[in-house]
Amino acid sequence: MTRNRCDPADGLAVYRVGGTVRDELMGRNSEDADYVVVDASPEEMQSRGFRPVGRDFPVFLHPDSGEEYALARTERKSGHGYHGFVFHTGPDVTLEDDLARRDLTVNAMARSSEGELIDPFDGRRDVEQRVLRHVSPAFREDPVRILRLARFAARFPDFRVADETRTLCREMVIDGEVDHLVPERVWQEMARALMEVRPSRFLEVLREAGALAVILPEVDRLFGVPQAAAHHPEIDTGIHTLMVMEQAAVLDAPLAARFACLVHDLGKGLTPREQWPRHIGHEKTGLAPIREVCERLRVPSECRDLALLVGEFHLHAHRALELKPGTLVKLFERIDLYRRPERWQPFLLACEADWRGRRGLEDRPYPQAEFLQRALAATETVNARPFVEQGLKGPAIAAALHEARVREVAALICK
16 A cells, blocks of 8 residues: 555554455455554544544545545444444454454455455455355344345355355344345445346345345245246246346446336236236336335435336337337327436336346347337427417427327338
């Protein structure tokens, strides 16, 4: 670790910790570094110019680089959930004490300013063997760690979850610890997991632990629900959802589209068993559970709105080449594309991911997207000025715009 001669951290026992050390061992580029300071007080940190930002425990920002420096600490469980902890800092807290409170061995390593690797829990071994393993039984004290475990499994799909860690997660679910998760933290971890290289692993690990049924029961109930094999060779709706999420990652879709992929088929989980494997009207049926998930987890409005649109209209997109011009224009208007054009690409990507998220059909083309793009472009040549000049007002202008757009799409189809 190279420091300037006048660095406020000079003379402190500073260690680089966590993900940057892990990523360095894996040969990966890393995010901003985090540091732990041993044998220092909050007063000393502030006297050196560090700016305090931690509410629950002493965390400081470097006055020049803005990087985070936290005092070494221990934690003791005092209640349920993420906030149910009492933290202790002081000269008696060692670096090993601080590393011991971390979640996974691959995240519980440090580097000294001289470059020495401090690895009391064999994190380097687990990096080399591609294993995600909890540091200690204290893992069970914080249910967020199950979410983090699942997220790291999505980031590092070639890592397996240690058997003893999976067992511990199951015990936490049985003990009811997952019931105390805070919605904001669930969404925070889920949103990050959805943007990882293999987001389906997030669901798989949660399901193996029994946590998916607690956190996302609407998604968990999709597993075991059959679909018509002619359209879905994978048959199982839950498997299909995993495959759609995989395709969303392949397409490099944004977060709103990936969340839409996660919840687009929730209506199939509500289909009466006697109607299986058909799911008539599942698009409409699925809107209520999508809203419930979004309300419960306090999902941002951008993600919620797109999820509802994809849930309701993904089959319209799939049948685009068969739809009448009027139906196509109604689709554009219902998505509100003339005022919210930024929704269009995420909507199409989510629909394409759904189309390709089927066993053996992952590489099939999606000409519907290109056709829908051309149809929308044709309608965008229409503007309201001529109708205003004719003296039309309010609803009459809207109706005239609609009919003009329909004519443009009809002309496109006839070419």
